[in-house]
Amino acid sequence: MDKHHKINIEYAKKLGLKSALVYQYVKDMNSDTKLHTIIEEFPYLSNEDVGNSIKSLVEQGLIEFNDDNQIITLSSTIQKTKIRTPISNRSNKIDKSWSPSEDAVEVLQRAGVDAEFIDGLLDEFIIYWSERSSTLVSYNSKFIEYCRLKWAQHTAEIDTKSVPRIIDKNWAPSEDCLDIIKMTGIDDAFVRLHLPEFILYWKEDGRAFVSWDIKFLDFIKNKWNYNVEVTSKEHTYKFDLFDPYADDEDKSKKSTKGNIKDLRKKYKI
Template identity: 30%
Template sequence: MAHSLIPERMLVVSPSLAATIGLEEALMLHALNDGKQPHDENWSFINKGTLRDWLPFWQDADIKRILKSLSDKGIVHFNSPPFGQSEQLFYSFEEKAPSDSKRSRNEQAFEQAKQQYKQAIHPDWRPDTETLKYIEQTLGIPKRYAQSQLQDFVFHYQSQGTLATSWSTMFIRWVNKRFKEDQAHPAVFQGDAQRKQAMWDSWQPQAATLDILQKAGVEPSFIQDCVSEFVLFWMEKGEAHDTWNTKFVAWVRRQWARFSASLAHPSDPVPMQDGWEPAVEVYEILEMANIDRQFAQSLIKEFVLYWRDSNQLHTSWNSKFLQHAKHIWSKRLNGQGNSATSQRDHTANTSIADRVQDLSWANDL
């Protein structure tokens, strides 16, 4: 009787999958898919011994490393101790949270332990090469687009104080979600023109750009007040770009994220008090718009005077002042034809009396 040249179970791997996520990851993914056994409606499991038997050319350390790579890429989600620390590996190809009643004591203990490994995002965090490769080759999202989202991603989660076990996975989800939203407006994100142009004083965002921002929850007045400061900033830099609308979306999103995280917290309405000063966060948000502290401070006196005399109550005077400062700066720039004049020049050339007499801003807040 002839003996088979292949006496063991064959390992099958998709060439295109291996080219996309890596050969090791593709082999592991096929093994997890072929060997999965149902645990409940949310999770499957595979025995530790099964993986070792099917993948004898890898040590436990190799298996653990490859499983982590799949987790970091957001391809497989685990709900058990790391490989080698328990007899079974619980996982899902879709991120789902099982009910506490269906989780074993070991699983619940692991969940508690996992919380200790969550970390805040570092200001200098960057996605690794494999993450960018997955975004580009698996999700079909251009690498340039993913990199353009990095600053907003880091800033958003810094502002929120979010903790996570895998920032690579979080970044993949962020980019994928933003890309799908932005693809609904191809006129904005496929280039504003056929060639690069320097910023000009009459530039305005496209209607599709405004729609993107409003659907993201940004107030229309906040968006409009960003236009003049955006134009001034890029006119002074003198750079040419072919994606001004894309840059404007990022500009507004960044400011709105900080505004929402720091200032937009309703509280009991209170009256304006003598000696009121804006919070530090107000100056930081204005600085993001290139409106410096000196300009903002020049507006405090009439702002306090007006609202104190009005006897009105508001939940956040910081939010009111931020909107006021951005509105005044935007209006002054428009009145000057958006000429490249700095905030300090404007403050020096505009008298307190002139600013006190102009109270049109109060009707807009």
């Protein structure tokens, strides 16, 4: 990751690493902090990790959480009666009447996404998450990511007038494409490293597509997931480079063949 977060060792010892990261960030901001901002700031922490950290910090009286506007502040800066932990005992499954916050809509509109386009995606987004077993602390950041991906697909089709094109040797992903990739937690260095491979592959393939951004998004996400999987299982791969029993099996086969040949000769079979 290209972001670096400092952490107080004493905080880490007392609060745990994840809670210490969140607390240090809120403290350094020294102002009201949106929940979705914290989620986006720490892409390597799951929504559950962030939620549990905030809950723990609230219970210890270090921060306060306003559930109405999803704002986190240091303790004693807002009225206690308005505070409620973001993670409660009840399920945080998406509600059928859910809608994005004003801040989420503002982020999308600043990115150039039409208001009608945002409204048009709301129903399918709710259906998708209502059918999933997993739950989230906040659906706003997921909705932003979802809308921007769909908008990138939509604008790519308009820009090219639905005419497929062969990839150019100097092709590069658009800013929208790169923003979406960053939101998934993939760093710029990883993208730059694998871009030449992507161009070379499709240059040799020769097929044409309406949007190369969409192809690149799929490619880089698959590469990232594969890289994470290989890294986590790296210790098992060194045993797959060769078969340690191959030589013994070959010798055994040769020995067996020799014995049979000798027996046939001896008994004139």
